[in-house]
Amino acid sequence: MYSTGFMNCSPDIKKYFSPEESQRLATELGRCLANYYTECQAKSGRTVPPLTPNAYIQMADEAMSLGGQDSAKPSALRFAELATMALTYGHHLHDPRYMGHQVPPVVPASALFDVLGRAANQGAAVFEMAPFGTAVEKAVVNALGELIGWAPGTFAGIGTHGGTLANVTALLAARNIRYGNSWTDGVAAKGGLKPAIMTSSDSHYCIARACGILGIGTAQLIKVPIDKEHRMDLAQARELLRTSRDQGLDVFAIVGSACTTPTGSFDDLAGIARIAQEHKIWFHVDGAHGASFLFSEKHRHLVAGIEHADSITWDAHKMLFVPALCTYLFYKNARHSWEAFAQDAPYLFDPNDPTGLAEFDGGLRTFECTKGTLSLGLWGIWSLYGKEFIASLIDRAMASTKKMFELVQNAPDFEVAHVPQCNILCFRHVPANSNLDSQGLSNLQQKIRTQIVNDGNWYITGTRLDGSYWLRVTVINPLTTEEHLAGLLDAIRQTKN
Numbered sequence: 001m002y003s004t005g006f007m008n009c010s011p012d013i014k015k016y017f018s019p020e021e022s023q024r025l026a027t028e029l030g031r032c033l034a035n036y037y038t039e040c041q042a043k044s045g046r047t048v049p050p051l052t053p054n055a056y057i058q059m060a061d062e063a064m065s066l067g068g069q070d071s072a073k074p075s076a077l078r079f080a081e082l083a084t085m086a087l088t089y090g091h092h093l094h095d096p097r098y099m100g101h102q103v104p105p106v107v108p109a110s111a112l113f114d115v116l117g118r119a120a121n122q123g124a125a126v127f128e129m130a131p132f133g134t135a136v137e138k139a140v141v142n143a144l145g146e147l148i149g150w151a152p153g154t155f156a157g158i159g160t161h162g163g164t165l166a167n168v169t170a171l172l173a174a175r176n177i178r179y180g181n182s183w184t185d186g187v188a189a190k191g192g193l194k195p196a197i198m199t200s201s202d203s204h205y206c207i208a209r210a211c212g213i214l215g216i217g218t219a220q221l222i223k224v225p226i227d228k229e230h231r232m233d234l235a236q237a238r239e240l241l242r243t244s245r246d247q248g249l250d251v252f253a254i255v256g257s258a259c260t261t262p263t264g265s266f267d268d269l270a271g272i273a274r275i276a277q278e279h280k281i282w283f284h285v286d287g288a289h290g291a292s293f294l295f296s297e298k299h300r301h302l303v304a305g306i307e308h309a310d311s312i313t314w315d316a317h318k319m320l321f322v323p324a325l326c327t328y329l330f331y332k333n334a335r336h337s338w339e340a341f342a343q344d345a346p347y348l349f350d351p352n353d354p355t356g357l358a359e360f361d362g363g364l365r366t367f368e369c370t371k372g373t374l375s376l377g378l379w380g381i382w383s384l385y386g387k388e389f390i391a392s393l394i395d396r397a398m399a400s401t402k403k404m405f406e407l408v409q410n411a412p413d414f415e416v417a418h419v420p421q422c423n424i425l426c427f428r429h430v431p432a433n434s435n436l437d438s439q440g441l442s443n444l445q446q447k448i449r450t451q452i453v454n455d456g457n458w459y460i461t462g463t464r465l466d467g468s469y470w471l472r473v474t475v476i477n478p479l480t481t482e483e484h485l486a487g488l489l490d491a492i493r494q495t496k497n
């Protein structure tokens with residue numbers, strides 16, 4: 001016989017799970033977020049806080065050591081202090097002076113929708129564990145697949161935690177399909193030829209990482225040089241493919257970038273598709289950044305040919321303005337989505353499940369066993385504000401980048417590295433009468449970026465192109481105006497180097 005003392009949850013525990021506690025904290029959360037967005041938009045503070053990791057570790061550590069000690073203080077008050085700390089010392093992507101990486105200021109509502117999945121802890125790898133969250137993922141996948149141009153029912157898509165993971169998964173499927181027993185026996189040379197993957201020299205580093213992970217070996221990644229517009233040079237791709245067998249390589253996949261990370265350049269996807277078809281190799285599109293341009297009538301031409309891909313990586317947490325991580329991996333042929341993994345876990349997935357729900361279990365097709373309901377944010381803003389709203393954010397980012405390009409091009413003391421194909425632009429400051437050589441200019445840009453980030457008002461990045469260092473912006477904040485763009489150039493001019 002259990003004592004009722006054990007059977008009944010103590011009031012001490014119950015209060016933390018009480019609806020009233022959630023209500024109080026959620027009200028505080030609303031207040032903290034409103035303050036945060038107000039400060040970001042007033043652009044009165046820093047965009048990026050001082051980069052002092054040890055000070056933050058100490059603050060975080062002290063907060064934990066004080067946990068639960070001050071019982072006189074209402075938890076809502078302490079919650080607000082902690083939430084404010086997290087927001088204040090974070091990176092303020094919602095400040096219009098943020099023009100850094102390909103990480104957007106999210107539509108606030110999308111973050112709030114995301115919270116629902118966390119608050120109710122829905123596990124989206126198994127339909128039973130997140131019935132609605134899993135269904136939302138299916139609905140979003142269907143809608144995105146149709147934007148790609150694929151017929152309903154022919155393709156498959158799966159949500160996963162990030163573009164890196166999606167790229168690895170796609171190439172794993174391609175490997176398993178080409179080398180039928182590699183999942184069980186490991187990867188071996190076939191007919192004396194080593195498995196190899198082809199991509200451009202500007203593709204994201206995770207493609208090389210995939211080669212390491214999948215047993216292909218990074219030495220078997222063929223990096224095709226880029227042309228003047230920073231796209232994969234297709235003539236060279238053809239030539240490298242022609243000679244690959246003589247080099248002892250069996251190229252089984254080619255990866256196109258839509259777009260590349262350094263300059264935002266789009267490979268000729270239709271051209272790569274033709275090469276893939278001729279050589280009977282898997283065509284994967286890394287559309288982590290650029291697949292989202294499919295939303296925009298004005299800009300979807302950038303990814304023309306994407307519909308020919310065997311698989312596509314699409315990060316919603318970049319240009320669809322929803323919180324990370326929210327990525328989709330698409331397969332043109334629905335059957336291929338089952339090829340990446342081969343697991344037997346009857347306690348979790350039962351293909352013979354009499355309920356007939358197995359098809360809705362994503363877990364057999366993703367790395368993750370426990371997976372978040374990562375589609376709620378996108379589904380939420382799509383359902384609340386509509387698809388055109390999302391498209392308008394993309395168009396706005398493109399228009400702002402065009403303006404930035406004009407400003408830089410018209411400024412005698414600045415130089416652009418390329419014509420922007422999307423919302424990424426590389427440029428450099430060349431002060432009048434500076435007489436710096438290429439190395440000197442590189443060093444100057446690095447110093448400028450360091451100073452800009454340390455000053456904290458603006459946030460930009462940098463990259464190396466052809467060995468030289470250039471400043472790099474991703475113009476991604478819809479609240480960024482011409483005044484901010486011009487302000488950044490002035491701030492750069494005013495750095496002391």
Ligand SMILES: Cc1ncc(COP(=O)(O)O)c(C=O)c1O
Nearest residue numbers: 162163164204259261286288315
């Ligand atoms: C072209 C490209 N592919 C893949 C990735 C990696 O995606 P994630 O950060 O979602 O893993 C990035 C990130 O910037 C990218 O630009």
